[in-house]
Amino acid sequence: MFYFGADYYPEHWPEERWDRDARLMAEAGFNVVRLAEFAWSKMEPREGQYDFQWLDRAISVLASHGIQVVLGTPSASPPPWLMAKSAELFLVREDGRRATFGNRREYCPNNPLYHDYTRRIVAQMAGHYADHPAVIGWQIDNELGGRCYCPICASSFQAWLQRRYGSLDELNERWGTVFWSHAYTDWDQIPLPLTTGGSPNPGLALDFHRFASDSYVAYQQMQIDILRQKCPGHFITHNFMGFRYDQINYFDLAQNLDFVAWDNYQRTEWGMRAEVDPGHAALAQDTMRGLKHQNFWVMEQQAGQSGWGTVSVAPRPGELRLWAYQAIAHGADAILFFRWRTARFGTEEYWHGLLDHDGNTSRRYQEIKRMGAEMREVSERICGATVKSSVAMVLSYESRFAFQIQQNNPQFSYPSHFYQIYRSLHQRQTLVDIVAPTDDLSPYRLVVAPALHVLPKVAADNLERFVRAGGLLVVTPRTGVKDEANSVVNRRLPGLLAELCGTEVEEYDSLPAEVSNQLKFTLPELASAPPASARVWCDVLRPTSATVVARYTQDYYAGKPAITRNQVGRGQVMYVGTMGDAPLYQTLARWLLHSVGVQPVVNAPEGIEVTERWRQNSQLLFLLNHTEQEQEIALNGRYVDLLDGSAPLEGTVLVAPWDVLVLMETRPH
Ligand code: GAL
Numbered sequence: 001m002f003y004f005g006a007d008y009y010p011e012h013w014p015e016e017r018w019d020r021d022a023r024l025m026a027e028a029g030f031n032v033v034r035l036a037e038f039a040w041s042k043m044e045p046r047e048g049q050y051d052f053q054w055l056d057r058a059i060s061v062l063a064s065h066g067i068q069v070v071l072g073t074p075s076a077s078p079p080p081w082l083m084a085k086s087a088e089l090f091l092v093r094e095d096g097r098r099a100t101f102g103n104r105r106e107y108c109p110n111n112p113l114y115h116d117y118t119r120r121i122v123a124q125m126a127g128h129y130a131d132h133p134a135v136i137g138w139q140i141d142n143e144l145g146g147r148c149y150c151p152i153c154a155s156s157f158q159a160w161l162q163r164r165y166g167s168l169d170e171l172n173e174r175w176g177t178v179f180w181s182h183a184y185t186d187w188d189q190i191p192l193p194l195t196t197g198g199s200p201n202p203g204l205a206l207d208f209h210r211f212a213s214d215s216y217v218a219y220q221q222m223q224i225d226i227l228r229q230k231c232p233g234h235f236i237t238h239n240f241m242g243f244r245y246d247q248i249n250y251f252d253l254a255q256n257l258d259f260v261a262w263d264n265y266q267r268t269e270w271g272m273r274a275e276v277d278p279g280h281a282a283l284a285q286d287t288m289r290g291l292k293h294q295n296f297w298v299m300e301q302q303a304g305q306s307g308w309g310t311v312s313v314a315p316r317p318g319e320l321r322l323w324a325y326q327a328i329a330h331g332a333d334a335i336l337f338f339r340w341r342t343a344r345f346g347t348e349e350y351w352h353g354l355l356d357h358d359g360n361t362s363r364r365y366q367e368i369k370r371m372g373a374e375m376r377e378v379s380e381r382i383c384g385a386t387v388k389s390s391v392a393m394v395l396s397y398e399s400r401f402a403f404q405i406q407q408n409n410p411q412f413s414y415p416s417h418f419y420q421i422y423r424s425l426h427q428r429q430t431l432v433d434i435v436a437p438t439d440d441l442s443p444y445r446l447v448v449a450p451a452l453h454v455l456p457k458v459a460a461d462n463l464e465r466f467v468r469a470g471g472l473l474v475v476t477p478r479t480g481v482k483d484e485a486n487s488v489v490n491r492r493l494p495g496l497l498a499e500l501c502g503t504e505v506e507e508y509d510s511l512p513a514e515v516s517n518q519l520k521f522t523l524p525e526l527a528s529a530p531p532a533s534a535r536v537w538c539d540v541l542r543p544t545s546a547t548v549v550a551r552y553t554q555d556y557y558a559g560k561p562a563i564t565r566n567q568v569g570r571g572q573v574m575y576v577g578t579m580g581d582a583p584l585y586q587t588l589a590r591w592l593l594h595s596v597g598v599q600p601v602v603n604a605p606e607g608i609e610v611t612e613r614w615r616q617n618s619q620l621l622f623l624l625n626h627t628e629q630e631q632e633i634a635l636n637g638r639y640v641d642l643l644d645g646s647a648p649l650e651g652t653v654l655v656a657p658w659d660v661l662v663l664m665e666t667r668p669h
Contacts, residue, residue, distance in 0.1 A: 126231050342355065506542040
């Protein structure tokens with residue numbers, strides 16, 4: 001079943017209003033709300049005094065209008081009576097300062113007392129709602145994250161290290177603690193990488209980032225265990241933060257959930273940025289789909305202007321609906337808008353919902369109501385249909401963590417580098433799966449693994465298996481530099497991949513922002529490519545078995561190889577030894593996709609996004625116009641327009657500004 005609804009806070013409004021809200025929701029085609037994820041102080045106003053009566057009444061009102069409920073466990077916003085118990089409950093930031101009460105997410109994820117109170121409230125909620133006919137599932141906490149550097153975390157970290165390394169000799173060896181006289185003789189001596197400690201040992205810092213990530217995975221698991229036991233009929237999910245969040249290994253966090261849900265805000269800038277690059281949301285959706293290789297929910301979809309202290313640009317008419325369809329086009333099987341009604345109080349007074357502050361419907365509500373009517377017609381065709389791709393990009397949280405510790409070049413950013421490559425594929429209407437370094441790569445023809453900095457042997461073996469089976473692998477600078485302990489490998493770069501790449505990094509240059517080098521493509525097929533420059537990082541390559549694709553033209557390494565290609569059986573590896581501007585990645589994307597025979601879903605003008613979802617052999621085509629102009633698109637087959645149910649379409653179709661077409665092929669493949 002496709003779920004369509006909103007995030008609702010009945011506790012913010014008088015009870016007399018609830019029925020009108022539920023009626024307006026039902027009129028908009030809503031069949032689900034998420035409730036209670038910040039309502040701990042309403043559900044347990046005093047320690048041990050639980051009150052679910054108000055929530056029961058709210059749920060009955062909603063259920064009487066056919067609306068089902070996802071309940072949030074409220075651990076993201078603990079009540080004052082709990083946090084007054086001990087200063088130790090509060091998270092300590094990297095600078096060593098403790099958070100104080102007044103926001104949310106201020107708790108330490110390893111605090112045993114916090115665990116106790118979490119278990120109690122979750123068990124109470126689970127017991128109360130296990131058999132409620134309107135409750136279908138759970139969201140754990142809200143947007144887990146935030147590294148804690150408190151003394152409790154310090155000793156948990158030491159215990160975590162003990163489990164990981166077994167002995168101090170091993171830890172000292174792997175981290176290289178002989179450097180600056182850091183050899184530890186007792187686990188208690190191992191510090192946290194606080195900013196007061198200066199630049200930490202990279203091994204210690206990476207392990208701490210892993211530990212901090214594991215802490216939230218374990219904290220979530222504690223809640224999952226209670227819910228699984230008490231509510232076996234309900235699903236369990238969590239609201240992730242897309243591609244941008246970088247402090248938890250999201251593959252780990254997703255593992256024991258039934259599906260991934262996430263919070264999708266296209267225009268979150270506090271400033272007045274009017275342009276939205278649809279590629280960012282596309283990457284986030286693809287990442288969320290990739291965490292479990294399955295369809296996902298959008299638990300919070302932008303419903304209006306965002307704003308805490310300042311107010312963002314208003315979504316243009318059509319944009320909210322378009323953004324929601326974009327999520328569906330990438331694999332969403334549920335959309336809940338955040339939030340139902342704009343709050344009159346609290347930090348998020350200006351984060352706009354579908355209704356205005358005064359409770360009246362808005363143009364935004366009308367737009368989503370129209371979508372609700374469409375979803376009633378088409379959602380069953382869409383729900384469960386899957387996205388298939390022959391191109392993948394490898395996302396490594398360990399590498400991402402390692403670059404947070406050592407940026408390598410002040411201009412370098414792992415997520416931006418990743419996005420630049422993703423964007424060049426997305427602009428060519430290519431669907432991309434985002435995968436973990438050890439995921440099965442056999443479904444793909446092309447795999448791009450940007451800056452796979454920390455490269456465990458299992459990941460290197462996985463990539464090699466893919467190439468030997470005939471795949472085309474692309475790697476970029478700073479790959480294979482680090483072992484799992486975040487020490488530099490004792491071999492020529494790209495380390496464990498050097499042989500597979502058929503090239504070695506003879507030396508490298510790290511460029512200041514104002515300096516670039518020019519590339520000359522030497523392969524005949526690329527001779528007419530537009531000029532491309534090299535920036536940020538230049539690996540000077542020495543091919544062992546690879547052929548040269550491009551050379552540097554300037555500086556002391558003018559004439560030396562910058563990009564190479566190695567044939568390995570039926571497979572190939574490209575080593576792109578530099579970073580560049582958009583033209584470089586566009587040239588490479590065109591050539592790579594052509595080499596593996598991946599065609600754009602449909603050829604479409606810039607600003608049009610095209611995706612497909614499949615149910616068996618039946619194709620659903622999504623044409624999304626992200627521009628202010630009407631756009632013309634040439635179709636390859638015969639389709640019916642599912643949203644307006646009109647006569648079969650063939651040849652050229654027009655898509656209005658900020659509009660979307662959902663088409664179904666009339667002749668299945
Ligand atoms: C999300 C969060 C919501 C709300 C929203 C708007 O990230 O999950 O609770 O805060 O942002 O700020």
